[in-house]
Amino acid sequence: MSEIVATQVPHKRSIPFGQEAAGALSIIVLGAIGYFLYPDDLAFLTRLIGIAFLVLSLDLVTGYCGVATLGHAAQFGVGAYAAGIACVRGITDPIALLAIGVFAGTIMGLISGALITRFRGLPQLVLSIAVGQLVAALANKLSWLTGGSDGLSGITPGKVFGIFNFDMYSRTAFLFSLGVLVIVFVLLQRFVRSPFGLMCRGMKDDDLRAKMIGVSIYPRLVVMYGVAGAVAGIGGALTAISTGVVGLDSVSFERSAEVLVMLVLGGAGHLWGALAGTIIFMIFEHIVAAANPFHWMTLVGLLLILIVVFAPRGLIEPVLSLASRFKRKGEAA
Amino acid sequence: MTNLLEARGVSCSFGGLHVTRDVNFKLTAGDRVALIGPNGAGKTTLVNLITGDIAPSEGQFFMGGDEITGLSIPDRVRRGLVRTFQTTRLFANLTVADNVALAIMQRKRITRRFFSSSTELPEVRAEWSEILSHLGLDRLAYRKVVELAYGQQRLIELAIGLALHPKVLLLDEPAAGVPHDEAPKILEAINRLPPDIAVLMIEHDMDLVFKFARRVLVLAAGRLIFEGSPDQVTADHEVRRAYLGSYADARRAT
Structure with missing residues (x-):
């Protein structure tokens, strides 16, 4: 047998924590643009950030694991209600309320995941709707706890770090939400590239192959659902804290469907896609709904058709392929 | 010697169709076995039965004395x-x-780790880098795998198998679709495997079979009809009629 000398594959040149730094910086720049150029729209932008957590969460299960779901608002809503109820009952520290939202979202995620990921395809989709509807029905029926169809109001959180009061211009709420988003986004960037995250992407590509390298699929999907629940729970809690109310809309089917649209619009399977989809959809909706309150849904529908036809894998995909082509050219030179 | 893998009376039928009938065989440490047979003989089905992808209607599998018939694929x-x-x-994307x-x-x-950059972990990197080289x-x-030619993808299939450090390695037509000048790499890779593992290869390329195998199993219509050394196989009348045909004659002529 001839001896073959193995050559080492050259290392990929990359700056340590480069991606994380770029992610954090981009969000801060976008946030600064919002804060300084649109000071009257901070309440809206805060709401946008809250929803962005839900879309990121959906991206984890749908984009990274290929789970079809139309009930994802449940995790968000449960986080929002948990934080809201805790605040009404006397726990007012915003950080503590966030932690409560995370906890509730995680539990909800684990429960939904355990049910939904047992199945695949259409049964999975139907089950996800059923879980979502069940949570919505409970939120309505348990009106002594949740405020029912009137919504849960009277949420008045304390000062952030005991210093910054939530003001009526939503400055504190916006900056607080933005700060949390930066932290969560950076953590998620690490998470999706971790061995666990990479394996999830593999399972989405071919689950039989994954099994044949020794992976048990189901427990991993449940864990991923738990992580997604935590992220959605943060979004819910932030929304509850910053708006002061939690309504049935936060667990509604429409919310679940809308965030799926945002994810597809931006590009599932990329964290940036989730973020881009949220920003574009919500700003488009905000502007068009203000300009033409009767026909704005028509325009949103048209926009979606155009994007699905011309960029079926989301708006982020052409940007990424352009970037990688540019990079390859750079390496060749 | 301990049996790394053993099949005892394994049968499998889909409806009324008997795809595998009463198959018995043993793989021991160091075995290099080829599984041959005409198209539709049930070779891939047998591999699927061994790995647990489908359940046998009768019979059992054992690894090193432990029954594995009821175990999941992972x-x-x-x-x-x-x-x-x-x-x-493969993981195409x-x-x-x-x-x-x-x-x-x-x-x-280590695939349960949540926060470390996976592919570039030094101990992992050294290993995949060597296998790929x-x-x-x-x-x-x-x-990305999806961008590669089919022949290259076939080699990745083998690379994943090697990376798992198998005790029993089942190769389902590893050379199918691989360009002719790349095919020796497969044999090289198999020759480099630790000598104490058992390898079972399904292969149509008889040149590869004769270079690789010390023992040949012949499957026809779901039944093992012959077991023996490569030379015995070419000499066997029944095998030649069932499968080998002209190849054995050509080999004898030379």
């Missing part, structure tokens, strides 16, 4: 039972390095 893999697929099944790295990390039990895939390490 449980069998964790015991060292590894296969490659006849038609490639991941890079070549990621494909092999996932297998390595799964073997090392041996198979001549090192230049493609950071390319």
